[in-house]
Amino acid sequence: MKWKDRFQFIRQNMQKNKSRVFMTILATSIGCAFLIVLASVGFGAQRFIVNDIMQDRAVTEITVYGKQTQEEGESPEITKDDIESFKSLETVKAVSHKIQLRTETEILYDAYSGGSTVSVVDFQSEKETGMKLSSGRMPQSENEVLIGYHLDQLLYKKSDEQTGDQIFNQNGLVKEEYRMDEGLLNKTVEIEVEQYKGDEWITETFPVEVVGIMEEPARDWQVSSDIYISEAVLTDIEAFTETAYGATIHPDMKTDEVETLQAEGKDRVYNDVQVIAGNMEQVENLSQNLKDEGYHIYSVTEELDQINIVFAVVKVGLIIVGTIALLIASIGIYNTMSMAVTERTQDIGIMKAIGGHPKMIRSIFLMESGYIGLMGAFVGVALAYLVSVGINMLLPLVIQQVFDQTLEEAIQLSYIPPYLALVCVALSIGVAMLSGLKPARKATRIDVLSALRRDV
Amino acid sequence: MIKVENLSHSFFVGKKNNRQEVSVLKDINLEVGEGEIVTIVGRSGSGKSTLLNLMSGYIKPTEGDIFIADKRVTDYKESAWAEFRADRLGFIFQSFQLIPSMTAYQNIELPMVMKGVSVKERKQRVVEMLDKVGLNDYQNHYPSELSGGQQQRVSVARALIVQPPIILADEPTGSLDQETEKELLDFIQKLNREENITFVIITHDEEVARVADRTIRLEDGRLAADREVAVR
Numbered sequence: 001m002k003w004k005d006r007f008q009f010i011r012q013n014m015q016k017n018k019s020r021v022f023m024t025i026l027a028t029s030i031g032c033a034f035l036i037v038l039a040s041v042g043f044g045a046q047r048f049i050v051n052d053i054m055q056d057r058a059v060t061e062i063t064v065y066g067k068q069t070q071e072e073g074e075s076p077e078i079t080k081d082d083i084e085s086f087k088s089l090e091t092v093k094a095v096s097h098k099i100q101l102r103t104e105t106e107i108l109y110d111a112y113s114g115g116s117t118v119s120v121v122d123f124q125s126e127k128e129t130g131m132k133l134s135s136g137r138m139p140q141s142e143n144e145v146l147i148g149y150h151l152d153q154l155l156y157k158k159s160d161e162q163t164g165d166q167i168f169n170q171n172g173l174v175k176e177e178y179r180m181d182e183g184l185l186n187k188t189v190e191i192e193v194e195q196y197k198g199d200e201w202i203t204e205t206f207p208v209e210v211v212g213i214m215e216e217p218a219r220d221w222q223v224s225s226d227i228y229i230s231e232a233v234l235t236d237i238e239a240f241t242e243t244a245y246g247a248t249i250h251p252d253m254k255t256d257e258v259e260t261l262q263a264e265g266k267d268r269v270y271n272d273v274q275v276i277a278g279n280m281e282q283v284e285n286l287s288q289n290l291k292d293e294g295y296h297i298y299s300v301t302e303e304l305d306q307i308n309i310v311f312a313v314v315k316v317g318l319i320i321v322g323t324i325a326l327l328i329a330s331i332g333i334y335n336t337m338s339m340a341v342t343e344r345t346q347d348i349g350i351m352k353a354i355g356g357h358p359k360m361i362r363s364i365f366l367m368e369s370g371y372i373g374l375m376g377a378f379v380g381v382a383l384a385y386l387v388s389v390g391i392n393m394l395l396p397l398v399i400q401q402v403f404d405q406t407l408e409e410a411i412q413l414s415y416i417p418p419y420l421a422l423v424c425v426a427l428s429i430g431v432a433m434l435s436g437l438k439p440a441r442k443a444t445r446i447d448v449l450s451a452l453r454r455d456v
Numbered sequence: 457m458i459k460v461e462n463l464s465h466s467f468f469v470g471k472k473n474n475r476q477e478v479s480v481l482k483d484i485n486l487e488v489g490e491g492e493i494v495t496i497v498g499r500s501g502s503g504k505s506t507l508l509n510l511m512s513g514y515i516k517p518t519e520g521d522i523f524i525a526d527k528r529v530t531d532y533k534e535s536a537w538a539e540f541r542a543d544r545l546g547f548i549f550q551s552f553q554l555i556p557s558m559t560a561y562q563n564i565e566l567p568m569v570m571k572g573v574s575v576k577e578r579k580q581r582v583v584e585m586l587d588k589v590g591l592n593d594y595q596n597h598y599p600s601e602l603s604g605g606q607q608q609r610v611s612v613a614r615a616l617i618v619q620p621p622i623i624l625a626d627e628p629t630g631s632l633d634q635e636t637e638k639e640l641l642d643f644i645q646k647l648n649r650e651e652n653i654t655f656v657i658i659t660h661d662e663e664v665a666r667v668a669d670r671t672i673r674l675e676d677g678r679l680a681a682d683r684e685v686a687v688r
């Protein structure tokens with residue numbers, strides 16, 4: 001029997017009991033829609049979280065924390081040699097690295113002052129890694145520096161009258177009334193460093209020129225109070241402190257401790273080493289390479305991997321729950337098909353009597369139940385998309401009502417990736433055919449003579 | 457064309473612990489030649505239908521062998537029987553056995569649809585066949601909209617449509633009046649002469665037996681007489 005004829009045959013058969021077929025398709029489509037919508041929440045949440053992670057961190061970034069010492073005398077910290085070896089890798093676009101000053105510093109401008117974190121960066125590398133400025137330009141000469149976006153909002157006039165609570169607002173920034181009323185761009189500021197020398201604390205200042213201000217951090221709770229200086233300034237500071245990286249000596253330190261502080265720093269070690277891959281696809285391979293070479297690294301892909309595992313589990317769970325709805329619908333399909341077989345016993349008997357093959361009869365009934373599954377899936381997918389759009393539209397309203405808060409960005413709680421719809425269509429057809437299996441087998445086993453005698 | 461050897465058949469009736477064997481056919485031997493019209497006669501309950509059902513593969517014999525078209529069909533499985541029926545056998549039933557939800561046209565077409573014949577060829581052959589059985593004007597009628605004679609013509613057309621060499625008929629005239637019966641018998645004779653189709657016809661009607669080349673009489677499941685009809 002040709003496929004076309006089978007379809008024709010099935011269409012004719014279904015037309016005999018339209019309302020029953022319609023109800024069964026409806027039940028299947030509701031099951032399908034339920035399954036898709038349930039899973040779509042898992043997909044939506046996953047996408048939301050993944051996007052959130054990707055949003056503020058460059059996804060091509062691999063952070064290198066250090067390395068496992070393999071040979072004796074090799075330091076676990078990242079040295080110039082390591083940086084060079086990273087740079088030589090083919091898939092590496094740039095390597096960003098910092099040296100942090102190991103002392104507390106104050107920034108002075110006019111009568112204003114405030115704390116800051118001072119680091120040495122290689123401005124050329126930073127440019128390659130795509131550092132963006134909110135204003136100004138990248139430093140070119142040795143005493144030019146970049147400052148963090150919030151630094152000017154962290155400086156205030158020192159006086160005995162106010163306590164910290166009065167000066168700072170809840171974001172950790174200086175309240176507007178105490179702030180300086182001009183920006184720091186193109187101003188000369190002084191970095192103040194203290195060191196315990198002889199028997200007393202000595203203070204020294206290092207003037208630097210602010211030529212650029214870094215971008216605002218992605219998270220609004222992050223406060224950027226960095227100052228990025230060139231290595232030449234660090235050398236000046238080290239000359240004053242007489243310790244590596246400007247480390248502070250405390251009066252109660254033992255002599256050998258002081259000596260180590262002084263001896264370090266011949267080979268510079270770097271913090272905040274970030275290897276930037278050429279593109280997202282290379283990150284995974286590159287991460288593995290670096291791991292194999294014994295580096296301790298972190299990349300977003302690792303976190304994504306974990307999140308994806310968690311969500312895979314969640315989604316499988318949701319799909320299982322959704323499939324239960326589909327299974328309930330399959331009981332309806334089973335019922336419909338059983339009735340169809342019973343109703344058509346005579347017809348089947350006649351067909352068998354004049355040479356109808358049992359396989360053909362089985363395939364007709366399997367196709368019929370599969371068709372119910374297919375139609376149910378189609379309607380269900382359409383229904384699910386509608387419900388999904390509805391959820392996404394209503395969610396902001398609900399949040400507004402319940403929490404009295406408006407969302408800054410549109411959250412897509414329900415997201416239906418095309419393959420979810422496809423999986424559901426396949427699942428629906430599968431479940432439908434499975435529930436049609438027994439009725440179909442019953443059809444093939446119909447006894448010709450009893451059917452012809454019409455006594456079944 | 458058909459050979460039956462030492463064929464016996466028993467039915468089992470009753471529940472498990474009260475099962476009884478009812479012997480219906482006992483040691484039947486007969487042969488039907490190619491192009492013959494053979495009628496099987498006998499009293500009601502003598503086993504005629506059972507014999508034909510065995511030849512059709514609807515039931516399996518308890519003992520003995522059946523050969524059709526040189527094939528030993530005794531041990532055929534259901535699917536083998538299905539293919540064999542579709543290729544070699546045509547069936548005419550007393551109660552027509554048409555599919556009520558299909559038109560005359562569709563009923564006649566059905567065997568070809570099941571065999572996977574192309575639409576074009578199907579159409580051509582059904583139209584030809586409708587012409588042959590004189591149902592041109594009734595092709596879109598459903599069985600319930602046709603008279604008994606017309607229904608039987610549809611069922612004959614359905615049996616003939618795949619041009620089987622053998623047609624098995626169980627009391628084909630049983631539901632027809634004399635006039636229609638005569639028409640059908642004439643048609644059977646015509647087919648036999650023109651297309652050399654072998655017929656095995658069950659009947660308890662002397663009229664039918666008259667068109668036969670040979671009449672086989674069954675009595676209580678045994679072959680009683682195998683009588684050649686001299687005059688056709």
Ligand SMILES: Nc1ncnc2c1ncn2[C@@H]1O[C@H](COP(=O)(O)OP(=O)(O)O)[C@@H](O)[C@H]1O
Pocket residue numbers: 467468469478480498499500501502503504505506507
């Ligand atoms: N399925 C069956 N189960 C039990 N007995 C049967 C069955 N079919 C037929 N018989 C019996 O077999 C005998 C012959 O039946 P059948 O072949 O139909 O006779 P006929 O067609 O000559 O009237 C009858 O006695 C009938 O009761």
Ligand SMILES: [Mg+2]
Pocket residue numbers: 504505506
């Ligand atoms: Mg009978």
